[in-house]
Amino acid sequence: MTDLTYVGAIDQGTTGTRFMVFDHDGQVVSSAYETHEQIYPEPGWVEHDPVEIWENTKSVITTALAEGDVDAAQLEAIGVTNQRETTVLWDAASGTPVYNAIVWQDRRTTDRVETLEAEGLDEPIRETTGLQPDAYFAATKAEWLLDNADPIKLERSRPDDVRTRAERGEVLFGTIDSWLIYNLTGEHVTEVTNASRTMLYDIHDLEWDDDLLEEFSIPRAMLPEVRPSSDEATYGSTDPDGFLGTEVPVAGALGDQQAALFGQACFDAGSAKNTYGTGSFFLLNTGEEAVESEHGLLTTIGFQRSGDPVQYALEGSIFVTGAAIEWLEDVTLIDDPAETEALARSVDSTDGVYVVPAFTGLGAPHWDQRARGTIVGMTRGTRREHIVRATLEAIAYQTRDVAEAMEADSGIEISSLRVDGGAVKNNFLCQLQSDVIGTQIVRPEVDETTALGSAYAAGLAVGYWSDLEELRENWRVDREFDPEMEQRLADRRYERWSEAVACARGWARDEEV
Numbered sequence: 001m002t003d004l005t006y007v008g009a010i011d012q013g014t015t016g017t018r019f020m021v022f023d024h025d026g027q028v029v030s031s032a033y034e035t036h037e038q039i040y041p042e043p044g045w046v047e048h049d050p051v052e053i054w055e056n057t058k059s060v061i062t063t064a065l066a067e068g069d070v071d072a073a074q075l076e077a078i079g080v081t082n083q084r085e086t087t088v089l090w091d092a093a094s095g096t097p098v099y100n101a102i103v104w105q106d107r108r109t110t111d112r113v114e115t116l117e118a119e120g121l122d123e124p125i126r127e128t129t130g131l132q133p134d135a136y137f138a139a140t141k142a143e144w145l146l147d148n149a150d151p152i153k154l155e156r157s158r159p160d161d162v163r164t165r166a167e168r169g170e171v172l173f174g175t176i177d178s179w180l181i182y183n184l185t186g187e188h189v190t191e192v193t194n195a196s197r198t199m200l201y202d203i204h205d206l207e208w209d210d211d212l213l214e215e216f217s218i219p220r221a222m223l224p225e226v227r228p229s230s231d232e233a234t235y236g237s238t239d240p241d242g243f244l245g246t247e248v249p250v251a252g253a254l255g256d257q258q259a260a261l262f263g264q265a266c267f268d269a270g271s272a273k274n275t276y277g278t279g280s281f282f283l284l285n286t287g288e289e290a291v292e293s294e295h296g297l298l299t300t301i302g303f304q305r306s307g308d309p310v311q312y313a314l315e316g317s318i319f320v321t322g323a324a325i326e327w328l329e330d331v332t333l334i335d336d337p338a339e340t341e342a343l344a345r346s347v348d349s350t351d352g353v354y355v356v357p358a359f360t361g362l363g364a365p366h367w368d369q370r371a372r373g374t375i376v377g378m379t380r381g382t383r384r385e386h387i388v389r390a391t392l393e394a395i396a397y398q399t400r401d402v403a404e405a406m407e408a409d410s411g412i413e414i415s416s417l418r419v420d421g422g423a424v425k426n427n428f429l430c431q432l433q434s435d436v437i438g439t440q441i442v443r444p445e446v447d448e449t450t451a452l453g454s455a456y457a458a459g460l461a462v463g464y465w466s467d468l469e470e471l472r473e474n475w476r477v478d479r480e481f482d483p484e485m486e487q488r489l490a491d492r493r494y495e496r497w498s499e500a501v502a503c504a505r506g507w508a509r510d511e512e513v
């Protein structure tokens, strides 16, 4: 065996789980990926099986280590990054989930969020948590689980309901980071960027907020301890008698969008990235200042290293971007997402067609839970190529909605935007994005920036990397895209897009008839 050492990263995303092994230069040594079932019990509901996610996590770690010929003992640390907001409740004694995980996309608590607005809690929630009240966040999901999870699912059937048991600390709450760390090390912790997505956490005082816990009837005893993203104290180590057969410290964790910010080396205030996955998440580092948004963005925690102050970010969360491409596949307009590039290039324009993929309402900057998907401007001459192109354009326009809000809130002109995620393989989309926002788009060489960011957090904590400068040197450009379209034309099309968004927002507010 060699004395080479590595850092591993678990990237637990909406559609699947990846494990990647990185070397000191930030290069990928090996990687394995498995998808998990998407469970849709009712329209608008989305669940995952937490046990399947944990089994897949063990499996991808084992596979990636074998494929890279890496011994677990060569891992200096493991980092975790995860789909955020997705909520799990589990039995502390047995480790068994009391119900499926409720996924960030799930809309079952929409009505409950509307009662918050009616109670005038919008503003206080925004001030404390930095978040715009929405079914997206963990708070109303946890409340729903406490009210509805079936006690029979607990390992030993008990007379008490889930909430009573949670009050005694016998049922635990966590986002996916907590769930994985609990299974890896036995510790019940979360990290600060994930906590900032619960709508229960005070992002200024850095503590769980009593008023919000009371509003959602969430017992404090079920909450994890909140720790830095890169934690020298670590979140514990893997069990030497467990599946890895050795003790590896789990020392870094970040919500996946914050991990991408970190992996893109956006360490300084003013740097920004946008990730194009199922949805898109545009984050601007605002340094030690928590910038309050007046234009529909979220104020969120960007990252924190042990002993350092918290770094904040402004975030524009767009719920459906890559998922709109998946929808094209579902309705058989395409066979594979990769086809969209050639199809879009085969026509000169969308011929006046606009697609607004508001399938789960609209997130930033509109925050309209009841908006619905809309296609406008079709004629008898509309072809699938036009609809495909309009769907790609919708990704770019939604990003412009957020970019404009970002500049208005921060006063920072974003002159260059780093991009990542599954959809940026599409060069047409990257060029279009540059045209639509009139800004340079930069794609980095490493395409798994999310996993890399959490590896950095873990590696910094255990001294595998010593400082941010070392990481900055690892970051290299794959390709830059500069605006080519005349700005006046881009602006005119964007105006039409805004009218299409108004249609999506006006539609389907009531029950179907």
Ligand SMILES: Nc1ncnc2c1ncn2[C@@H]1O[C@H](COP(=O)(O)OP(=O)(O)O)[C@@H](O)[C@H]1O
Residues within 6 Å of the ligand: 013, 014, 015, 016, 276, 277, 278, 279, 321, 322, 323, 324, 325, 326, 337, 338, 339, 340, 341, 421, 422, 423, 424, 425, 426, 429
């Ligand atoms: N060539 C492509 N053009 C446009 N979208 C693509 C392309 N390839 C993949 N995608 C989209 O990228 C998404 C997957 O990206 P990924 O970053 O893996 O997502 P997630 O982390 O949310 O699971 C899918 O929604 C898919 O539709």
Ligand SMILES: O=P(O)(O)OC[C@H](O)CO
Residues within 6 Å of the ligand: 012, 013, 014, 015, 082, 083, 084, 085, 104, 255, 256, 257, 277, 278, 279
């Ligand atoms: O798993 P992804 O990449 O779709 O990211 C999901 C986000 O974290 C949701 O907030």
